[in-house]
Each structure stands twice: as structure tokens, then as C-alpha cells.
Amino acid sequence: MLYEIWHYVLIFAFVSTCSGVIYYSWEIDNSNFAEQKSKVSSEFEPSQKSYFNNVVYYTQQTGKALYKFSASKLINDGAVQTITYFNPNGTIFLTNQLPVHYSAKRGFHNKLTSKIKMDEDVTIKRTDMILQSKQVVFEMQKEKITATGQVKTKFYSRFNMDRLFIDAQKVVYWPSKNEVDYSFDVNGVVKRHKIYEQSMNFKADIIFLDMNNLKSRLEGSVYIKRENQIAKAQKGEIFLKNYNKKLQYFILYDDVKVSEKLVLENGQVLHRRAYAEKLEGIVSENAIILTGFPKVFQGDDVIKGNKIVLRSYNDVVEVDDASTNFKIYK
Numbered sequence: 001m002l003y004e005i006w007h008y009v010l011i012f013a014f015v016s017t018c019s020g021v022i023y024y025s026w027e028i029d030n031s032n033f034a035e036q037k038s039k040v041s042s043e044f045e046p047s048q049k050s051y052f053n054n055v056v057y058y059t060q061q062t063g064k065a066l067y068k069f070s071a072s073k074l075i076n077d078g079a080v081q082t083i084t085y086f087n088p089n090g091t092i093f094l095t096n097q098l099p100v101h102y103s104a105k106r107g108f109h110n111k112l113t114s115k116i117k118m119d120e121d122v123t124i125k126r127t128d129m130i131l132q133s134k135q136v137v138f139e140m141q142k143e144k145i146t147a148t149g150q151v152k153t154k155f156y157s158r159f160n161m162d163r164l165f166i167d168a169q170k171v172v173y174w175p176s177k178n179e180v181d182y183s184f185d186v187n188g189v190v191k192r193h194k195i196y197e198q199s200m201n202f203k204a205d206i207i208f209l210d211m212n213n214l215k216s217r218l219e220g221s222v223y224i225k226r227e228n229q230i231a232k233a234q235k236g237e238i239f240l241k242n243y244n245k246k247l248q249y250f251i252l253y254d255d256v257k258v259s260e261k262l263v264l265e266n267g268q269v270l271h272r273r274a275y276a277e278k279l280e281g282i283v284s285e286n287a288i289i290l291t292g293f294p295k296v297f298q299g300d301d302v303i304k305g306n307k308i309v310l311r312s313y314n315d316v317v318e319v320d321d322a323s324t325n326f327k328i329y330k
Helices: 002-043
Strands: 049-061 064-077 082-086 089-093 099-103 106-110 115-126 129-139 144-156 163-174 179-191 200-210 215-226 229-239 250-263 269-282 287-291 295-298 301-304 307-311 317-320 325-328
Touching: 049 082, 115 144, 129 163, 163 200, 200 229, 215 250, 229 269, 250 287, 269 307, 295 307, 301 317
Parallel strands: none
Antiparallel strands: 049 064, 064 082, 064 089, 082 106, 089 099, 099 115, 106 115, 115 129, 129 144, 144 163, 163 179, 179 200, 200 215, 215 229, 229 250, 250 269, 269 287, 269 295, 287 307, 295 301, 307 317, 317 325
């Protein structure tokens, strides 16, 4: 009897041990499987990036196009709401549907901020304007274009067919307003459409250009060169409409300095220097008018007056004071 009981006890112990081993092994296998499954699921989670070649992309809002372009390659990253594209050539439409055409080597569009960034060989074109730069950022909500890195612009005036070239390191352009702000190493030239009419070179720290009114405002280290005259000041304005009118074509303010080299009929070289608080350039009369305590040094002469008029390639100095109007001939 005892033998049989002991026999059953041994069988029960053996069965329990085997069951425990099997259960423990199953738990380990199940745990490993869950861990492996987790790894596989993480590694093969569907990506939110989409890749396209030779695409045409466009966006619309309330039935109107915002912008469109063609590109050789496009990457759409849905996770961060960005689009990267290569060799884009397209058009951005402003609120009045005025088109701004562009091309570049690479573009980047952030859907969340509505900013478009273009890099390398960027060209912006409108009917009367071309802008070229290394980098351009277009803020669609503000309709503002910021270009940086050796920026070159060219404007064509339909009013008088003048061509205006301005270069700078930074340019902020509002296409809807037709206004441009230039800063850092700004220099430019106005070229007349008639060959015999003189061009004019200019420089400044900052230039504000209003193409609607054909007017520019210059600030800081202003420099203007026309024919043989060089004028410097701290502030200035250029009125592009007034070239052939008896009005100021350019005005300089604040610490005006003028230098000019004259060659007389006898071959003598005469250096002329002038100082004033204000200068008015009247191109139609080939004259600059100095006011604000003007003073002219010409050869050995020193000329002062309330108003002094100088003309290019002419050694005549016209002086007007409170009681006298006379000319000095050298």
C-alpha cells in the first residue's frame, strides 16, 4: 500500500516538474516573440516621406492659384509638413494674381509657415524686373521676398525706358508694392536709353527704391558720379522721371562734398572742390546748385556765397549772394 502511494507521489512530482518547465519555456518564447515583434514593427513602420521625379506641383486657395512649379525631383515629408524640390521653375501668384516667376537649383517649402526658400542660382522675374541671388526666401503671407548673397537687380522703366542696375548683399522686395530695400555694399548705375546721354553711378549704405514713382532714397556714405563730377554726402535722393526736366534729378544733403577735374583750353588741369549742406543736380541744364554755406576751392581761388552753381567741364563759377550776382572766370 505504501509502495503504491509513493509510486503516485513520484509520478505527480515528475508531471508537475515537466509542466513547470514547459510553462516557463513558453513564457520565455512568448516574451522573446513579443520583443522581436516590437523591433520589427518599429523598423518597418511606414515612412511619411514621398518621392517623385519630373513633377508639376501647384497649390490653390479659394479657387485661385497660389504658386506652381515643375521640378526634376520632389520629396514630400508629411511628418514635418515640408516639401523639398530640385531644379524648380515656377510662378508665385500674389493676392492680385500678379505673377512672379522664379527658378533655382533647389527649393524648400514649409507648409506650416508658408515660407518658400530657394538656393543657388536663384532668378526672380517680373515684367519690368529681374533679380538674381544665391538665396531667396519668399514669405507668402507677407508677400515679401528677401534675397541674400551677391544680389543683382535690373529694372526697366516703361516711363522713360531707363535701365536701373543695383547690386547689394541683401535685398528686401515687396512685389505688390513695387518697392525694394537694399543694404550692405550697395552700388548701382542708371543707364539712359539714348547712347549720347550720360549714365550715372551711385553708392550708399542703404537704398530705398520706389519703382511706382521712379524715386530712390539713399542713406549713409552716399556717392554719386556723373561725367567728371563726384559728389558725396550722408543722404540723397534720385528722381528718375526728371532727367530731361528743369527739375532736380538728384539731391544730396548733409555734409556735401564735390570734386571735379577740369582741363582748360590751354591744356592746364584744374582741380575744383566744393562744400555745402545741400546739392541739387539739374541734368537738363548740366548744373549742380550748392546751398547751405557753400564754398568752392578752384585753383588759388576761394569762392563763397548763398548759392553757387557749377557746370560740368566748365570753369565758370556762378555765385549768388544777398546783394551780388557775378561770375568768376579762370
